[in-house]
Amino acid sequence: MTEAYIYDALRTPRGKGRKDGALHEVTSLRLSALTLNALKERNNLDGHAVEDVIWGNVTQVMEQGGCLARSAVLASDLDESIPGLAINRFCASGMEAVNLAANQVRGGAGEAYIAGGVEMMGRVAMGSDGAAIAVDPTLAMDSYFVPQGISADIIATEYGFSREDVDALAVESQRRAEIAWKEDRFAKSVITVRDQNGLAILDHDEYMRPETSMQTLGALNPSFQMMGEQMPGFDKIALLKYPHLERINHVHHAGNSSGIVDGSAAVLIGNKEFGEKYGLKPRARIRATAKIGTDPTIMLTGPVPVTEKILRDNGMTISDIDLFEVNEAFAAVVLRFMQAFDVDADKVNVGGGAIAFGHPLGATGAMIIGTVLDELERQDKQVGLATLCIASGMGAATIIERV
Numbered sequence: 001m002t003e004a005y006i007y008d009a010l011r012t013p014r015g016k017g018r019k020d021g022a023l024h025e026v027t028s029l030r031l032s033a034l035t036l037n038a039l040k041e042r043n044n045l046d047g048h049a050v051e052d053v054i055w056g057n058v059t060q061v062m063e064q065g066g067c068l069a070r071s072a073v074l075a076s077d078l079d080e081s082i083p084g085l086a087i088n089r090f091c092a093s094g095m096e097a098v099n100l101a102a103n104q105v106r107g108g109a110g111e112a113y114i115a116g117g118v119e120m121m122g123r124v125a126m127g128s129d130g131a132a133i134a135v136d137p138t139l140a141m142d143s144y145f146v147p148q149g150i151s152a153d154i155i156a157t158e159y160g161f162s163r164e165d166v167d168a169l170a171v172e173s174q175r176r177a178e179i180a181w182k183e184d185r186f187a188k189s190v191i192t193v194r195d196q197n198g199l200a201i202l203d204h205d206e207y208m209r210p211e212t213s214m215q216t217l218g219a220l221n222p223s224f225q226m227m228g229e230q231m232p233g234f235d236k237i238a239l240l241k242y243p244h245l246e247r248i249n250h251v252h253h254a255g256n257s258s259g260i261v262d263g264s265a266a267v268l269i270g271n272k273e274f275g276e277k278y279g280l281k282p283r284a285r286i287r288a289t290a291k292i293g294t295d296p297t298i299m300l301t302g303p304v305p306v307t308e309k310i311l312r313d314n315g316m317t318i319s320d321i322d323l324f325e326v327n328e329a330f331a332a333v334v335l336r337f338m339q340a341f342d343v344d345a346d347k348v349n350v351g352g353g354a355i356a357f358g359h360p361l362g363a364t365g366a367m368i369i370g371t372v373l374d375e376l377e378r379q380d381k382q383v384g385l386a387t388l389c390i391a392s393g394m395g396a397a398t399i400i401e402r403v
Helices: 028-043 068-075 093-106 148-159 163-182 214-218 225-229 234-241 272-278 303-313 331-341 361-379
Strands: 005-011 052-056 084-087 112-120 200-202 261-270 284-293 323-326 383-390 394-402
Touching: 005 028, 005 272, 005 361, 028 068, 028 112, 028 261, 052 068, 052 093, 052 361, 068 084, 084 093, 093 112, 093 261, 093 284, 093 361, 093 394, 112 361, 148 225, 148 234, 148 331, 163 214, 163 331, 225 234, 261 272, 261 361, 284 303, 303 331, 303 383, 303 394, 323 331, 323 361, 361 383, 361 394
Parallel strands: 052 084, 052 112, 323 383
Antiparallel strands: 005 261, 005 284, 112 261, 284 394, 383 394
């Protein structure tokens, strides 16, 4: 099978997903086009250089509706002969775009692809597209649906993570993020977003709160306790599925959960011949990809079984992985991953995660693939694994290896 290589990976900074966020006036279309243009310019791509643009975005309504991938191609400097495919695997949309592109290359369906995603959460509200699992009682009741925050609290309860545990991980995420920026670890990957006049709008991750401490987090009330204990009483629904739990311990809040932000990311993937044609040196090969379905109630445990699957299917063990990026959708998700595999915390999200940076849903999967690649290069390590939990009970993973 043909090898699929990563030739480049870049992202925008993450802007606060609010009206006062730096990227709020930038549309999903424009941010996507800016990201595509940056990838094109950095790699001197011309004409029909890539077979397709595969673009993830989760809330596919309003300006993110239709086939945003094709719209982004037309709004960019890419040739109009390049098509576009918009995909949605919730939080793993950007990763699934990369994995699809890699597997297309590996299967011989074209020499190269651009893959990634976008989410402007301050402009297109999460959940505004509706979701059958949340709103259709014929599915919601049978699947014991609860909101994600309740699911995160179920994980904490089921696997024994206290409020202190989740807050400590959040403080560490902020600390690592601040160090990573101070040491310019993202210099290779983060592009500056500029306005129509070329003036810089944002050149750094805006959401970070390096002053975060155990004391400041301790002052926050649990975000999901009220919806769990009062009407409609999601805790009661969860306990029908998990009757061995006496009660749900609500430990998550805004400070130990991923932030609502805006952002975009893109990865250039191609075979050996593509690199030779454009004089590009591959940075890594995509060694393996995987996805899996999991319990839709607890919902967010997907990184564990999908990692087990990707390792098993490729004859690997957890000790074969040098570095991990596990999306910090909620603190308990990462704690459960480290607990399940007995992984050293110094190998996981070493430059901070979505608790510090934010989680632009459709882009995050592509972002963390680029992040683990940058960190492998910085530490001169070889193999990295990126993985995410996914709404409604799924998991996705990608293993990359430097070349």
